[in-house]
Amino acid sequence: MRRLEWTPTWDEFLVGLMVDEVNKGRKGDKGFTKESWNYIVSEFNKKFNVNLNQQQLRSRYNYYKKEYKIVKTLLSQSDFGWDESRKIVTAEPEVWDRYILAHPEAKQYLTKGLPLLGEMGKIIGNSAADGKALPSSHRGEVLEEAARGMVALQSENEESDSSEDMNASYQRYKRKYVTPTSSCHSKKERKGTDLAALAAALQEMAASSRFRASLITGANSKQELKNCIEELQTMENLDDVLFVKACKMLKDEKNALVFMTLKGHRRLLWVKEMCDAL
Incomplete structure (x- = not known):
């Protein structure tokens, strides 16, 4: 039997179908429901005028899970980063060399990107998004949004000098840790420090006496x-x-x-x- 050749277009459409099913609540702890798989197979075959069976699509889904797990593990290591524009894992050559010696299955991701990482995070795991797999840049956005929101909320509900205290904590973080740069390498090196610093800034805001009183x-x-x-x-x-x-x-x-x-x-x-x- 000839090996099935998957294309990026096929992958994108299949993953999109699965994300839609997750959003509709048709994936539980044990995976997609029987009705969901029947729908996915039907829509996929209709789209590309092919005749694939459920087992073939399940096999591709298992392949996605394998890819996702490898990249998720890579991104959990402090020496690895994520290039959002190229959708690829980044690290220094010596870091890759050490890691690949212990984890040869990760070698392909030295040059191979994973364009559907975000979507895979929605269909794999116990919930629609697995926070551990998120690139650090995304986690940073969430923390920074929280910081801005806390400052804004304080401004609405407290006297001006108190909100200024809160805003000052946030601005101290911005001045100390977030400086414009065109160097991707520098950004990667600062990644862990930035997130830790913003988390500390949030704690500082929450710990202030006026904020606690509010x-x-x-x-x-x-x-x-x-x-x-x-x-x-x-x-x-x-x-x-x-x-x-x-x-x-x-x-x-x-x-x-x-x-x-x-x-x-x-x-x-x-x-x-x-x-x-x-």
Whole structure:
């Protein structure tokens, strides 16, 4: 039997179908439902006028999981980065050499990109997005959005000098760690420092006496937790295990405030990131 030759167009369409099915809630802990697979096979064959069976598409799905796992593991290493424009893993030659000696399966990703990494993150794992697999640049965007949101919220609800204190903490982080540069190499080296520094800046904001005083306590605090849980229940692609972890995490008032500040996909990414640390 002749080996099936997959094309980038085929991969993009198949992954797109799977993402749609995940968004519709048709993928559980054990994978896609039977009805979902039947739909995927039907739509794929109709699109490309072919006659592939479910096993062939399942095999390709398993291949995606293998690729995703390898790249996810690479990106969890501090010496590796992610080039968003080229969709490729980056590292110094000596770093690659050491890693490939211990993990020969990763050699192909020295030159091979993974254009569908983000989409694969939505269809692989227990939920629609696996925070551990996110390139660090994406995690940084979520943290920075949280910082901006906290400053904005403080400005709305507190006196001006207090909001200035909060904004000053954020600006100190920006001046110290975020400086414009055209060097990709320099950006890669600063990646870990930037994220750690922004996390520290967030903690500094939350720890300030005026900010802590602004946190709602007593009956209002219970209402805020209720509001957070109601928001959680409206979020798509949040499985039961992650939901329970998120409920526990949001008992912390600082976490609740950040959660209510973030919107859309950034809120989901932040929830994943926080729950993975539990």
